[in-house]
Amino acid sequence: MAEITMIQAINEAMRQEMERDERVIVLGEDVGTNGGVFRATDGLLEQFGDQRVFDTPLAESGIIGTSIGLAVNGFRPIAEIQFLGFVYQAMDQLAAQAARIRFRSAGRFTCPIVVRSPYGGGVRTPELHSDALEALFTHSPGLKVVMPSNAYDAKGLLIAAIRDEDPVLFLEPMKLYRAFRMEVPEEPYEIPLGKARIVKEGEDVTIISWGATVPLVAKLAADMKAQGVDAEVIDLRCLQPLDIDTIMQSVEKTGRVMIVHEAVKTNGFGAEIAALISERALFSLSAPIVRVTGYDTPYPVPSVEDDWLPNAARIVEGVQTLMRY
Amino acid sequence: MFDQNELRFEMVQLLDENGNGDEQELASFSDEFLVTLYRWMRKVRVIDERLLKMQRQGRIGTYAPFSGQEAAQIGSVLALRKDDWIFPSYREIAACLAHGLPLAQIFQYVRGRVMGRKMPEDLNIFPTQIIIGAQTLHATGCAWATKLKGETQVSVCYFGDGATSEGDFHEALNFASVYQVPVIFFCQNNHYAISVPVHKQTASRTIAQKALAYGMKGVLVDGNDALAVYKTMKQAVEAARNGEGPMLIEALTYRLGPHTTADDPTKYRNAEEVEQWKRKKDPLHRLRVLLEKRGLWTEEQEEAWVAQVNEEVTEAYEEATANETGSIVDVFDYVYGKPSKLLQEQQQEVARRKQRKEVR
Numbered sequence: 169m170a171e172i173t174m175i176q177a178i179n180e181a182m183r184q185e186m187e188r189d190e191r192v193i194v195l196g197e198d199v200g201t202n203g204g205v206f207r208a209t210d211g212l213l214e215q216f217g218d219q220r221v222f223d224t225p226l227a228e229s230g231i232i233g234t235s236i237g238l239a240v241n242g243f244r245p246i247a248e249i250q251f252l253g254f255v256y257q258a259m260d261q262l263a264a265q266a267a268r269i270r271f272r273s274a275g276r277f278t279c280p281i282v283v284r285s286p287y288g289g290g291v292r293t294p295e296l297h298s299d300a301l302e303a304l305f306t307h308s309p310g311l312k313v314v315m316p317s318n319a320y321d322a323k324g325l326l327i328a329a330i331r332d333e334d335p336v337l338f339l340e341p342m343k344l345y346r347a348f349r350m351e352v353p354e355e356p357y358e359i360p361l362g363k364a365r366i367v368k369e370g371e372d373v374t375i376i377s378w379g380a381t382v383p384l385v386a387k388l389a390a391d392m393k394a395q396g397v398d399a400e401v402i403d404l405r406c407l408q409p410l411d412i413d414t415i416m417q418s419v420e421k422t423g424r425v426m427i428v429h430e431a432v433k434t435n436g437f438g439a440e441i442a443a444l445i446s447e448r449a450l451f452s453l454s455a456p457i458v459r460v461t462g463y464d465t466p467y468p469v470p471s472v473e474d475d476w477l478p479n480a481a482r483i484v485e486g487v488q489t490l491m492r493y
Numbered sequence: 494m495f496d497q498n499e500l501r502f503e504m505v506q507l508l509d510e511n512g513n514g515d516e517q518e519l520a521s522f523s524d525e526f527l528v529t530l531y532r533w534m535r536k537v538r539v540i541d542e543r544l545l546k547m548q549r550q551g552r553i554g555t556y557a558p559f560s561g562q563e564a565a566q567i568g569s570v571l572a573l574r575k576d577d578w579i580f581p582s583y584r585e586i587a588a589c590l591a592h593g594l595p596l597a598q599i600f601q602y603v604r605g606r607v608m609g610r611k612m613p614e615d616l617n618i619f620p621t622q623i624i625i626g627a628q629t630l631h632a633t634g635c636a637w638a639t640k641l642k643g644e645t646q647v648s649v650c651y652f653g654d655g656a657t658s659e660g661d662f663h664e665a666l667n668f669a670s671v672y673q674v675p676v677i678f679f680c681q682n683n684h685y686a687i688s689v690p691v692h693k694q695t696a697s698r699t700i701a702q703k704a705l706a707y708g709m710k711g712v713l714v715d716g717n718d719a720l721a722v723y724k725t726m727k728q729a730v731e732a733a734r735n736g737e738g739p740m741l742i743e744a745l746t747y748r749l750g751p752h753t754t755a756d757d758p759t760k761y762r763n764a765e766e767v768e769q770w771k772r773k774k775d776p777l778h779r780l781r782v783l784l785e786k787r788g789l790w791t792e793e794q795e796e797a798w799v800a801q802v803n804e805e806v807t808e809a810y811e812e813a814t815a816n817e818t819g820s821i822v823d824v825f826d827y828v829y830g831k832p833s834k835l836l837q838e839q840q841q842e843v844a845r846r847k848q849r850k851e852v853r
Contacts, residue, residue, distance in 0.1 A: 193641075219641060222672075224668070225664070225671055227667065229630065229660060229661055230661075230664030230665065230667065230668050233627065233630025233633070233634065233661060233664065233665070234630050234631075234633050234634030234637060234665075234668050236630070236631050236634055237630065237631040237632060237634020237635035237637065237638065237648075238634040238635070238637055238638045239634075240619070240631070240634075240635060240638075241578075241634070241638035241639060241642075242638055242642065243641070260624055260661075261627065261630065264627070265624070269620075270827050270828070270829070270830075271824075271828055272610050272620040273610060273611055273612065273827075274607065274608045274609075274610060274611035274827050275611065275826070275827050276611050276612055276614065276620075277619075277620070278830065309828050310828055310829070312829070332830075333830040334830055362833060362834075408833070409829075409833030409834070409835070409836075410833065410834075412834055412835060413834070444835075
């Protein structure tokens with residue numbers, strides 16, 4: 169089995185799906201000749217030609233809006249939004265159009281598009297290149313939201329997303345694109361959307377995370393083990409649909425919950441998870457739920473971003489707080 | 494330097510307000526076609542008036558009347574093939590009917606039923622769009638797909654003068670032209686976006702001229718002249734089908750009624766202006782004059798046709814209301830192909846409430 173990076177896994181997933189199904193097409197800014205600003209679509213234009221891989225005009229709403237028409241009329245577009253911070257330009261087409269095609273037409277039409285977009289901090293970008301905006305889309309019924317944290321998951325989840333009949337936001341933590349390699353099967357495989365992964369089993373505290381923050385949480389959990397705290401780490405992989413069963417089983421076991429995400433705290437998806445836990449398992453808890461997240465400011469400038477993001481110190485402190493109960 | 498004042502934009506017109514026109518040009522339209530065209534326009538006028546009344550009686554919900562725009566909608570749709578795609582906004586009920594949508598289905602929509610926006614499977618009509626201009630991109634994408642598949646359908650996008658101020662309009666025309674897809678942007682310039690007159694909407698002398706900036710052909714047509722609309726549309730459709738790319742058509746028309754039943758147009762336009770359009774420029778009048786000149790239509794036929802349409806409306810209303818189905822439980826079925834566990838739980842909750850007759 170080859171050891172590859174997440175960006176290679178994403179590229180491989182698209183390539184294999186385009187080979188399997190000629191309805192799969194790729195469109196976006198700089199995705200053709202340039203192979204994408206992160207090289208996610210590298211080589212696709214050469215292999216599949218300019219009738220399946222399109223360098224579009226620079227217009228996010230146009231990319232998503234035309235993808236809707238393409239999808240309704242038989243294609244399975246993979247659209248790239250170059251950075252998630254640019255997605256506001258396409259909010260109507262995503263949240264009010266793509267999300268509702270099935271609903272609005274009472275099932276006559278479906279909208280099988282995948283919108284891939286890099287997000288996440290810690291890579292010293294200009295403004296609006298790092299924002300984690302997943303909560304905007306979990307608040308839009310009709311969309312699915314997938315956020316892989318490693319190469320293996322990225323490939324299997326992206327293939328599942330491309331084969332899905334509904335619109336999927338596929339948010340790729342750009343910090344992890346080339347952060348590490350892992351063994352990824354060469355053949356295509358699907359990881360079902362809505363199945364969380366237990367990264368590490370544990371008895372004392374449940375740490376729930378997704379996307380960019382998962383490797384850090386996993387590393388810290390391993391370190392804590394040596395210090396006598398046995399944390400269970402759940403990588404949600406998918407926020408919509410949500411694997412509520414895996415969360416509840418873990419919470420009922422440990423009674424202590426921490427949620428870690430990069431997005432701003434207020435109305436972040438962590439708030440939804442905390443609410444679900446309090447609705448369903450309040451009396452299993454032995455401590456108040458702790459959230460370690462971005463602060464409620466716009467994503468800040470590079471010189472201070474490391475202190476804004478969830479980091480080791482804040483996560484360790486949060487676990488210590490939980491363990492005091 | 495480019496200056497719009499140095500350019501000439503002529504309006505295509507075959508039939509003037511009094512029903513006169515170039516005899517040779519008019520002779521190209523068969524008697525049968527003229528009667529079909531007029532019958533459709535009279536029919537949808539009657540339907541529009543009935544729906545307006547029904548709204549006042551509380552039998553249907555908020556309604557956006559289209560009276561005054563019959564020539565633009567019917568004239569353009571009759572130029573299409575049955576399998577062509579149309580992308581309507583909320584004021585395009587006439588276009589939808591002429592493209593094959595059953596009237597009973599329209600009652601489902603205006604009565605706010607769960608299945609109201611489900612277009613019949615064999616009909617290529619996109620669900621009614623509420624967001625101004627958003628459908629311009631869907632039509633472009635749909636036409637793009639047609640081109641990639643090597644098929645021959647044309648996509649027609651309906652929108653108004655207000656939509657041309659939206660960003661999506663710009664993006665759609667740009668994409669359509671860059672990829673040379675078979676889409677026709679059919680703008681009904683009815684002079685008002687709710688209350689805002691078109692001269693406040695754009696400083697362009699015409700909407701049609703905006704096509705130039707996208708490297709696309711544009712046409713200004715008298716939108717109250719059904720023959721001019723039909724001919725223009727036929728040319729645009731044939732060009733698009735032949736791979737000659739998109740076109741922007743501006744049909745100059747007028748909304749005789751309010752924006753919707755929740756609107757009071759006396760606040761923003763004077764009665765004289767409305768009267769002018771009603772008396773002098775009514776799209777039905779000039780066509781009827783032509784029909785009468787050719788001996789194709791009489792007052793008796795008019796009365797019989799109106800009576801027949803009224804009966805159809807009553808029947809369709811009865812059909813639509815006799816078996817109204819759809820409850821809150823059903824809405825969960827159309828969010829995803831397979832509902833998530835959390836969504837299923839919510840659906841089960843309302844299903845229990847339905848069993849207890851707490852919800853419909």
